[in-house]
Structure formats: C-alpha cells, structure tokens
Amino acid sequence: xxxxxxxxxxxxxxxxxxxxxxxxxxxxxxxxxxxxxxxxxxxxxxxxxxxxxxxxxxxxxxxxxxxxxxxxxxxxxxxxxxxxxxxxxxxxxxxxxxxxxxxxxxxxxxxxxxxxxxxxxxxxxxxxxxxxxxxxxxxxxxxxxxxxxxxxxxx
Amino acid sequence: xxxxxxxxxxxxxxxxxxxxxxxxxxxxxxxxxxxxxxxxxxxxxxxxxxxxxxxxxxxxxxxxxxxxxxxxxxxxxxxxxxxxxxxxxxxxxxxxxxxxxxxxxxxxxxxxxxxxxxxxxxxxxxxxxxxxxxxxxxxxxxxxxxxxxxxxxxxxxxxxxxxxxxxxxxxxxxxxxxxxxxxxxxxxxxxxxxxxxxxxxxxxxxxxxxxxxxxxxxxxxxxxxxxxxxxxxxxxxxxxxxxxxxxxxxxxxxxxxxxxxxxxxxxxxxxxxxxxxxxxxxxxxxxxxxxxxxxxxxxxxxxxxxxxxxxxxxxxxxxxxxxxxxxxxxxxxxxxxxxxxxxxxxxxxxxxxxxxxxxxxxxxxxxxxxxxxxxxxxxxxxxxxxxxxxxxxxxxxxxxxxxxxxxxxxxxxxxxxxxxxxxxxxxxxxxxxxxxxxxxxxx
Ligand SMILES: Cc1cc2nc3c(=O)[nH]c(=O)nc-3n(C[C@H](O)[C@H](O)[C@H](O)COP(=O)(O)OP(=O)(O)OC[C@H]3O[C@@H](n4cnc5c(N)ncnc54)[C@H](O)[C@@H]3O)c2cc1C
Numbered sequence: 001x002x003x004x005x006x007x008x009x010x011x012x013x014x015x016x017x018x019x020x021x022x023x024x025x026x027x028x029x030x031x032x033x034x035x036x037x038x039x040x041x042x043x044x045x046x047x048x049x050x051x052x053x054x055x056x057x058x059x060x061x062x063x064x065x066x067x068x069x070x071x072x073x074x075x076x077x078x079x080x081x082x083x084x085x086x087x088x089x090x091x092x093x094x095x096x097x098x099x100x101x102x103x104x105x106x107x108x109x110x111x112x113x114x115x116x117x118x119x120x121x122x123x124x125x126x127x128x129x130x131x132x133x134x135x136x137x138x139x140x141x142x143x144x145x146x147x148x149x150x151x152x153x154x155x
Numbered sequence: 156x157x158x159x160x161x162x163x164x165x166x167x168x169x170x171x172x173x174x175x176x177x178x179x180x181x182x183x184x185x186x187x188x189x190x191x192x193x194x195x196x197x198x199x200x201x202x203x204x205x206x207x208x209x210x211x212x213x214x215x216x217x218x219x220x221x222x223x224x225x226x227x228x229x230x231x232x233x234x235x236x237x238x239x240x241x242x243x244x245x246x247x248x249x250x251x252x253x254x255x256x257x258x259x260x261x262x263x264x265x266x267x268x269x270x271x272x273x274x275x276x277x278x279x280x281x282x283x284x285x286x287x288x289x290x291x292x293x294x295x296x297x298x299x300x301x302x303x304x305x306x307x308x309x310x311x312x313x314x315x316x317x318x319x320x321x322x323x324x325x326x327x328x329x330x331x332x333x334x335x336x337x338x339x340x341x342x343x344x345x346x347x348x349x350x351x352x353x354x355x356x357x358x359x360x361x362x363x364x365x366x367x368x369x370x371x372x373x374x375x376x377x378x379x380x381x382x383x384x385x386x387x388x389x390x391x392x393x394x395x396x397x398x399x400x401x402x403x404x405x406x407x408x409x410x411x412x413x414x415x416x417x418x419x420x421x422x423x424x425x426x427x428x429x430x431x432x433x434x435x436x437x438x439x440x441x442x443x444x445x446x447x448x449x450x451x452x453x454x455x456x457x458x459x460x461x462x463x464x465x466x467x468x469x470x471x472x473x474x475x476x477x478x479x480x481x482x483x484x485x486x487x488x489x490x491x492x493x494x495x496x497x498x499x500x501x502x503x504x505x506x507x508x509x510x511x512x513x514x515x516x517x518x519x520x521x522x523x524x525x526x527x528x529x530x531x532x533x534x535x536x537x538x539x540x541x542x543x544x545x546x547x548x549x550x551x552x553x554x555x556x557x558x559x560x561x562x563x564x565x566x567x568x569x570x571x572x573x574x575x576x577x578x579x580x581x582x583x584x585x586x587x588x589x590x591x592x593x594x595x596x597x598x
Contacts, residue, residue, distance in 0.1 A: 103569030108550035
C-alpha cells in the first residue's frame with residue numbers, strides 16, 4: 001500500500017515539476033545563465049576515459065540534498081530512495097533535455113551525467129527501501145554552548 | 156570562460172612518493188599475511204582515526220561505518236557539539252538561531268558505533284603510526300583521516316589579530332562568540348553609519364558567503380537604519396553569482412547609485428585590504444586607499460590548519476593530495492579532506508568536504524577488500540538564499556583528469572526569470588537543503 005502511494009507521489013512530483021517548469025520556460029529571462037570552463041563534451045570525454053565511479057558514490061553525491069541514500073522523505077526536496085528504475089531514468093533524461101525546465105536544480109545536476117552513470121544510480125536507488133533514513137528526535141537532545149545562549153530580544 | 160574559483164598560485168603537484176606498494180605491504184602485515192581481502196577478524200582490529208568532527212570528519216565516520224561494519228572508528232574533536240556554518244549568516248537578521256545549526260555527536264556514537272574523543276590532536280609519529288592528543292593520550296592508527304578545517308590567518312592583514320577579532324573587529328567566519336559580537340554591532344550601528352566587510356583572496360571557505368552576508372545585513376539596515384551603508388571591500392575581480400547579486404542589489408539597495416545601501420569596491424579600486432588601522436577604525440587597501448567604518452567585519456585570508464603545518468602535511472599554504480583517494484602527497488596512510496587541502500579548482504564548501512570524505516572512506520574500504528579505488532565523483536551543489544523567498548542555485552561537477560592532475564571543473568548558474576517563480580521555489584528549497592544537508596552528515 002505504501003509502495004503504491006509512494007509511486008503516486010513520485011508521479012505527481014514528476015508531473016508537477018514538468019508542467020510548472022514548462023509554464024515558465026524562457027519567459028522573460030532577465031539574467032542569462034553562466035557556465036564553464038569545462039565544456040559538456042570534454043566532461044563526457046573524461047567520464048569515458050576512466051572506469052565509472054561506484055554506484056554508491058554516485059548515489060550519495062546526491063546525499064547533500066536528498067539525504068543519505070536519497071532517503072530524506074519529509075521536505076520539499078523529494079526523496080529518491082526506492083524510486084522505480086524507469087521513472088528515475090525518464091526523469092533524468094527529461095531534466096537533461098531541458099524538457100523539464102532550464103533552471104530547476106535538477107536540470108543543472110543531471111546535465112553532465114553519462115547515461116551509464118544514470119543507469120547505475122537508477123539501479124542503486126531502486127534497491128533502497130523507501131523509508132526515512134533519519135531517526136525521529138535525532139537531534140532533540142542538542143545543547144548549545146553557554147556563549148551561544150541568545151537572550152530573548154526585546155520587541 | 157573564467158574559472159569559478161580562481162586561485163592565485165597554481166598547484167605545484169610534486170610527484171607522489173611511490174608508496175602504494177609499501178601501503179599494500181603494510182596492509183598485508185596488519186592482515187597477518189592473509190589474502191588481499193582482509194578477514195573479518197583483521198578488520199575488527201583495523202583502526203581508522205579521524206581528526207576533526209566537522210563536516211568532513213563526521214561524514215568520514217558516518218559513511219565509513221555505512222560501508223564497513225567491522226573497523227574501529229575514532230573521531231578526535233575538542234568541542235562537545237558541532238555548529239554548522241551553512242545557514243549561519245541567517246543568525247544576523249534572526250531568521251535562524253545558533254541552536255538551529257547545532258548538532259550533537261550522539262548519533263555518530265550510537266548509530267554509527269564511533270568513538271568520539273573530546274580532545275585536540277597534536278602530533279603524529281608517522282613511524283609508529285601514533286597520534287598524540289593535547290591532554291596526553293595517544294592513539295594508534297592504521298589509517299588517519301585529517302579534516303581540521305582551515306586556519307584563519309589574522310596576521311595576514313597587518314595590524315589585525317585574533318584578539319582584535321574577538322573584541323572589536325569580528326571575522327565571524329565560523330560560528331563563535333565573534334558571530335554574536337558582529338550581530339550586536341550591526342544592531343547598534345549608529346544611524347547613517349558604515350559597515351565594512353572585507354573579503355580576502357581566494358581560496359577562502361564558501362566563496363558566496365560574504366556576498367550573502369552583505370545582502371542579509373543590507374536588508375536589516377534598509378529596515379532599521381536606511382541611511383547606513385554596507386561597503387564590500389573585495390579582493391576578487393569577478394565573484395561567484397556575479398550574474399545575480401548585482402541585479403538584485405540594484406533592485407533593492409540602489410546599487411551603483413549615490414544613495415546605495417550596499418556598495419562594492421573591487422581590487423582595482425583598492426578593495427583588496429592589506430592593513431588595519433585599529434585606532435582609526437580604518438581599513439587600508441593595496442595602494443594605500445583608506446576605508447573608514449563604524450563596524451569592520453574582516454574576513455582574514457585562510458591557510459591550512461595549524462595541525463597540518465605542525466605535522467608536515469603542507470606545501471606552501473595548503474595540503475596537497477592525490478584526488479583519486481585524497482591520500483596525502485607528503486605522508487603515507489594519511490588522507491586529508493575538507494577546507495584544509497589545496498583542492499583547486501574545488502571550492503572550500505561543506506558539500507565538497509562531505510563528498511571528499513566519501514571518496515576517501517570508499518578508498519580505505521576498497522583497499523581492505525583488495526579492490527583498487529574506483530574513479531572519484533565530485534559534485535558541489537549550492538541552493539542559496541538572497542532573502543527569504545528569493546533563492547538561487549549553482550551546480551558544479553569535478554571530473555578526475557589523471558594522476559597528479561587537478562580535477563576538471565564545470566559549473567552552471569541559471570539566470571533569473573522576471574516573474575520570480577523560480578526564485579520563490581529555490582528560496583524554499585534553500586531552507587530544506589540546510590536541514591537535509593545537516594542530516595546527511597549527522598543523522
Ligand atoms: C558563513 C559561512 C557559510 C557557509 N555556507 C555554506 C553552504 O551554504 N554550503 C556549504 O556547502 N558550505 C558552506 N560553508 C563552508 C563549510 O562550512 C566548510 O566548507 C566546511 O565546514 C568544511 O568542513 P571541514 O571538515 O573542512 O571543516 P570544519 O567543518 O570546520 O570542521 C573542522 C573541525 O575540526 C576540529 N579541529 C580543528 N583542529 C583540530 C585538532 N587539532 N584536533 C581535533 N579537532 C580539530 C574543529 O573543532 C572542527 O570541528 C560556509 C562557511 C561559512 C563561513
């Protein structure tokens with residue numbers, strides 16, 4: 001049951017990100033993008049010259065935003081853990097081709113990935129359980145050092 | 156196309172001593188002559204010691220444990236908690252508190268079975284593979300991971316010192332009492348006063364953060380002290396997000412006009428600060444230009460950690476490493492990550508530090524399993540807030556380009572759309588990023 005709900009959420013997210021982004025494509029861009037210095041071609045050449053990075057490393061390069069193994073489930077940044085392989089690949093291809101949007105974060109992130117890298121990540125994430133990595137109340141016992149106790153500000 | 160994080164000196168990567176074979180020999184010794192794949196029993200004896208429980212060090216501990224349930228992991232860190240710098244500029248306008256940015260080491264200890272020792276690492280005896288701690292303890296290691304962050308070189312600006320930073324002219328470049336001193340100074344800035352922020356030469360930690368800070372402070376002044384001014388004194392000619400910030404500043408702070416709330420002086424006009432005249436509250440630029448301020452926020456130049464200098468891990472100002480696995484080019488069985496390494500063209504960010512940590516611990520784990528380390532993969536993504544409800548983003552990728560060569564960098568910063576939809580969305584994602592990033596390292 002959870003699984004099908006999860007799939008629905010993912011599909012909804014895909015639908016939303018594509019439609020929302022499509023609706024604002026190229027509208028009144030007032031500042032141009034910046035990119036470089038390595039070209040995309042050179043990026044792909046370098047990627048092909050060396051063995052593919054491990055799926056674990058590729059997948060956890062996403063951890064900074066999506067959480068460990070892509071399993072942060074409760075913020076506006078959607079999770080990836082447990083995502084269906086095909087859905088993952090389709091989404092990444094949509095981002096790469098700018099069909100989704102020119103400027104949402106995932107477009108930038110997806111662009112320089114090779115299709116082998118994308119497949120490896122898809123395989124990896126599809127095998128991870130779609131459950132929250134972070135334990136409840138994980139940081140509830142935190143104390144700030146004495147100097148950092150901020151006084152209530154007078155209104 | 157310009158390089159995003161240009162660095163003054165180019166790396167002089169001297170050939171690394173060829174100790175790979177010695178490394179394998181040592182491994183063979185620790186595994187008592189068993190096959191290349193270390194036995195479970197030997198792994199349980201295998202000691203990984205990590206210096207620094209910041210973003211790099213904590214990531215190393217957590218992700219090494221995820222990869223390997225057996226090895227012994229010890230983190231040496233003097234503080235009982237860690238306070239994140241990402242998000243810390245929001246302390247000034249009060250959008251977040253220090254508590255929001257603070258994490259404990261409890262999860263690292265309990266969930267990831269890591270020993271955390273509250274002490275300073277002091278001296279490495281490379282022959283005996285022994286680390287001495289400030290309080291007198293010692294630790295033996297098989298592999299050492301070093302992530303102590305940078306040193307702030309207060310003396311790099313003539314007339315400036317840590318003492319002056321603690322009492323009068325805060326740097327506030329990590330969250331410390333200086334942060335609250337600066338907050339106090341912003342709030343009590345006299346009407347129509349000037350607040351200077353001086354930015355050192357690259358590399359310094361988090362390239363966009365000074366501009367973020369200047370922008371947040373300008374918002375505060377616009378509300379409570381509209382005749383006052385933020386003056387950015389910049390050592391950089393080009394700066395990160397310089398396609399977006401000036402556009403935003405023009406719209407909100409009359410940037411470029413005579414009544415600007417925020418101004419920027421580049422190095423061509425004396426913005427590269429070399430000296431402080433403390434009694435006159437004046438910053439002095441390279442060619443003698445003087446900038447008087449009521450509040451001076453001086454970000455000093457950076458260099459490698461004192462610990463790294465003391466233990467011969469530094470060349471020039473930074474620690475040189477092999478980018479395939481982050482092993483030191485100077486000492487064996489030592490991995491160095493985070494802000495203290497040369498790293499160029501990688502910027503000194505937490506996102507990068509945690510990715511470097513994963514490359515290093517994967518290499519250690521692969522070696523234990525008799526595999527050669529795979530190709531590293533390095534990403535730096537930044538979703539930053541210009542104000543609440545206006546975000547921007549940057550993505551960078553760094554490709555391995557061969558032994559003893561710097562990585563190759565490619566970045567992408569999208570533009571701004573006029574209807575503001577994109578910026579709104581990124582604004583809320585920036586918040587979520589801060590929380591998720593904290594969790595990716597400490598939860
Ligand atoms: C204002 C500001 C905003 C920032 N915003 C972002 C952001 O949005 N995104 C981002 O990715 N990065 C950001 N950063 C950068 C980020 O904080 C650093 O790049 C990151 O903390 C580097 O990790 P590190 O492990 O090298 O150092 P640190 O996180 O500083 O950790 C070093 C640790 O080592 C300990 N230590 C030092 N010496 C010793 C010793 N001898 N023995 C034992 N322990 C020792 C210290 O106590 C410290 O806990 C920001 C920085 C600043 C200043």
